[in-house]
Amino acid sequence: MKSLTPEIIRAITPMFMATIGAVIGVAVLVSPNITDAKWSAGLGLAGTAIAGAAGLAQNSKNEPDFSVKKRGDNFEVETPGSESTNRD
Secondary structure (H helix, E strand, C coil): CCCCCHHHHHHHHHHHHHHHHHHHHHHHHHCCCCCHHHHHHHHHHHHHHHHHHHHHCCCCCCCCCCEEEEECCEEEEECCCCCCEEEC
């Protein structure tokens, strides 16, 4: 078995969470004699697991870092791809 590097774990975690959410959702839908409160709670939990997986699946390495500084009444915005920009 290949060693689990942080990159592999980071890639597998959203798939695992989405699978768990899907299993919970299907279990709630096919359960007989389930009350409205349990049905709502089960689908809410499934939706939360799937939404959490979608949030973890976002790629954060391509997001540019930027900084905003206030100088008097002006704002100075710096991004990696551009020079300093003064905003009034």
